Amino acid sequence: MGSSPTVWRRWLAHELKRLREEAGLSRKEVSTALRCTTGKLHYIETAVVPPRTRDLEEILFDLYRVPQDHREHYLQAARNAKKKGWWEHHSETVPKWFSLYLGLEQGASEIYAWETQLLPGLLQTHAYATALMENGTAELGEEEIRRRVDIRMSRQKILEGDEPIRLWAVLDEAALQRNVGGAEVMREQLAHLLEMSQRPKVTLQVLPQRSGAHPGMMGSFSILGFPATIDSGVIYIEHRTGSIYLEQPMEIKEHQIAFEHLRLAALKPAQSRLRLQEIMEEYS
Template identity: 40%
Template sequence: MSYLICSSHTWRMVSTPTVRRRRVGAELRRIREAAGMTLEDAAKVLECSISKISRMETGHVKARVRDIRELLDAYGLADEQRRNALLNLARNADQQDWWIDFSDVLSSLAQHYLSLESDAAWFCCFQPLVVPGLLQTEDYARAVISAGQIEETPEKVEKRVGIRMARQEILFRPNPVRLWVVLDEAVLRREVGGREVMRGQLKRLADAAVMPNITLQVLPYEVGAHAGIDGPFVLIGFPEREDPDVVFLENMTSSLYLENNEAVYRYKLAFDHIRAEALSPRRSEELIRKLAKEFV
């Protein structure tokens, strides 16, 4: 899928297909294979390289509508409904989303993450440092962003805060994303933005904990070493079974996406161990409400 290669001064994106491109490519591959044709056969149809067909099928390059029509004809696909659905998906594969207006503060990698996030069906998140962005209050987000973006102007900080708040819409839409979060106890006790900000943030977490699409747990100090000791991570799943689950890792200077089956399995296993050692959702909510009262 996709990786960000980073040196001290150079950022290079090595393929970051959107979910829609990946879906178009996967469908093209299924239709080609059902027709008994090889990559080489498809390349002859478009008079192009095998590499181009391969990259179309993995979503690393956009498949042009004209090319798709030619391939579907060659594959003998007569199902008009299926043809039209695929062509419409291809037309919308690169549609501009709301965050395009914030390209001055969002890297291409960040925009790619927002694309994955908006198309996701569920998230499993372990966070030992700060409250995840989808559950942050505006004041808490402002404090976190200001601390992490020390060279940003106040105007750009406010833009980033606005983006973070807009992202949370996926929790409240008619078909909301499902979110399972495990927070290290340190997240609840680290004072970010002042005591009033923390009190408001903890109340927000407690309220989120009772939402039907959110499961929130706290990993207490007493657990000691645990399966997430190496740092935060996010598992992302999508509505279509054909779209592989993704692991998202991030640090100060780079980010990484993994969709290799073995890597994803290892992180799923780690998350299972972490949530098994964490407090139950009910006890976690009680602890959060108790700590909120201490920030007075």
């Protein structure tokens, strides 16, 4: 969960729901004891808001009978959930719907990404990201583009350090052959992908255009997994003005199956590196 308050809030929400169910209490019974609405408890158990310290102490100590030696862990989790992530200090640049995703991404333990039209933000070079934004439809100024690119580069720190996250990305060959920013930018970008593919916790696969129909034709998506085993993860799907978060078990399973089929249809990692090399040479 690292330093992501978003993921700490998710963990605490899952735990509080689990503890309530183990105590054999309904939401109505707990909300009555807390002198609040069931809606407020619902928001706490679905990670919309973190609990107040006073409410949390009453829940843990009086209602759920949590052992004394476990209580501080939950209280510390609540404190962590109320902190601000680094991305939340850029509210003028990061919209609220994307701020939520950044909080999830920065606290994830693994991400499985399928991209059709462009390369994942975690793998983009500075020049590639800049070229994308300069040619977008948002009509951004130079300073706004710089701020957005800087945030995108900061996101990539989760792939570094002693405990990087696990990233597995399947890339549509069409995205690699789309000339974004010119030949020099693309050569640098492809060289970066080759370098990243050598990292122990990064796996890249290329899905050739000759593969024909496949489960990813409906659009890009990412599967995010988290350190806590109680958290089954989330599916993230982005569109122009917002995003969709899918968390139902059936929704997660369907996307996991689709990603598995994409991995099988794509070139093996070693073959993908050869294909990346070939495409890079084409830009020469």
